[in-house]
Amino acid sequence: MTNQNQTTYSAANIVNYYEQLQLLQPAEKIILERLRPQLSTMDMLDIGVGGGRTTQHFAPLVKSYVGIDYSAAMIEACKRRFEQSQTRFNFSVGDARNMAEFADNSFDFILFSFNGIDYVDHGDRLKIFQEIKRIGRPNCYVLFSSHNLQVMEKGFQWRTKISFNPLNTYTNLVMLALLKLCNLSITQKKLASSKYLIIRDESHNFRLKTYYIRVQDQVLQLEKSFNNVEVYSWQSGLEIKDNHDRALTADEWLYYFCEIR
Numbered sequence: 001m002t003n004q005n006q007t008t009y010s011a012a013n014i015v016n017y018y019e020q021l022q023l024l025q026p027a028e029k030i031i032l033e034r035l036r037p038q039l040s041t042m043d044m045l046d047i048g049v050g051g052g053r054t055t056q057h058f059a060p061l062v063k064s065y066v067g068i069d070y071s072a073a074m075i076e077a078c079k080r081r082f083e084q085s086q087t088r089f090n091f092s093v094g095d096a097r098n099m100a101e102f103a104d105n106s107f108d109f110i111l112f113s114f115n116g117i118d119y120v121d122h123g124d125r126l127k128i129f130q131e132i133k134r135i136g137r138p139n140c141y142v143l144f145s146s147h148n149l150q151v152m153e154k155g156f157q158w159r160t161k162i163s164f165n166p167l168n169t170y171t172n173l174v175m176l177a178l179l180k181l182c183n184l185s186i187t188q189k190k191l192a193s194s195k196y197l198i199i200r201d202e203s204h205n206f207r208l209k210t211y212y213i214r215v216q217d218q219v220l221q222l223e224k225s226f227n228n229v230e231v232y233s234w235q236s237g238l239e240i241k242d243n244h245d246r247a248l249t250a251d252e253w254l255y256y257f258c259e260i261r
């Protein structure tokens with residue numbers, strides 16, 4: 001899974017796509033504002049930095065900034081994009097599953113944005129959380145986002161594809177047929193009974209294998225090693241506190257904000 005995803009994230013057209021992204025997502029804006037008073041004292045690590053979308057917003061505000069990505073092409077793109085700031089912003093090729101290049105207790109804020117953590121399998125995801133815990137200082141803030149399995153469960157149902165516009169209905173049904181073809185082993189029963197699943201979704205033309213998890217299961221996964229786990233809608237940026245709301249949210253992915261214990 002990981003090699004295929006890493007190859008996809010190294011393809012020139014995909015690197016170009018991430019290189020031109022500019023805006024923060026609403027949940028990222030909310031957290032930036034919340035941390036703003038402390039950012040100037042913080043050593044920050046931006047994992048899966050991609051083309052540097054988050055760099056321009058966070059890096060000028062923090063004490064020190066390092067961006068890593070397992071795609072060398074993404075890191076080259078960041079170096080090009082921030083050529084002027086290279087003395088203050090650091091970029092290097094690095095894999096979140098093994099961040100041996102960083103000593104224990106190195107960072108105050110660790111970001112793994114826009115679902116970057118979803119491109120490894122379950123065992124490697126747990127390794128990433130362990131690595132984050134090792135290199136972050138006590139009370140280090142951690143912010144990342146991850147795909148929502150609850151929404152994908154509905155995405156596999158043809159009833160959700162029907163609309164008043166026949167052209168939209170046709171396009172939706174073709175995409176559903178492709179989704180099912182790319183994920184032959186995934187049945188409605190499996191979707192309903194799984195806490196997490198690896199799914200080839202339509203992003204980047206079905207080239208990526210992506211980890212999807214239920215919100216409550218992600219919270220439980222985090223609560224083993226992290227404190228004060230909060231969940232944010234990526235779309236509105238609003239915190240979703242109530243378990244019932246978490247189970248019903250229609251966000252395709254959620255932001256998780258927590259602190260290292």
Ligand SMILES: C[S@@+](CC[C@H](N)C(=O)[O-])C[C@H]1O[C@@H](n2cnc3c(N)ncnc32)[C@H](O)[C@@H]1O
Pocket residue numbers: 006009018021047048049050051052053054068069070071074094095096097112113114115116117119120
């Ligand atoms: C969806 S892109 C997001 C890029 C950027 N953070 C943004 O928000 O625009 C996910 C990024 O995570 C990187 N990535 C995925 N798994 C990784 C891993 N194990 N170690 C480091 N980077 C990884 C990919 O190469 C890709 O650049």
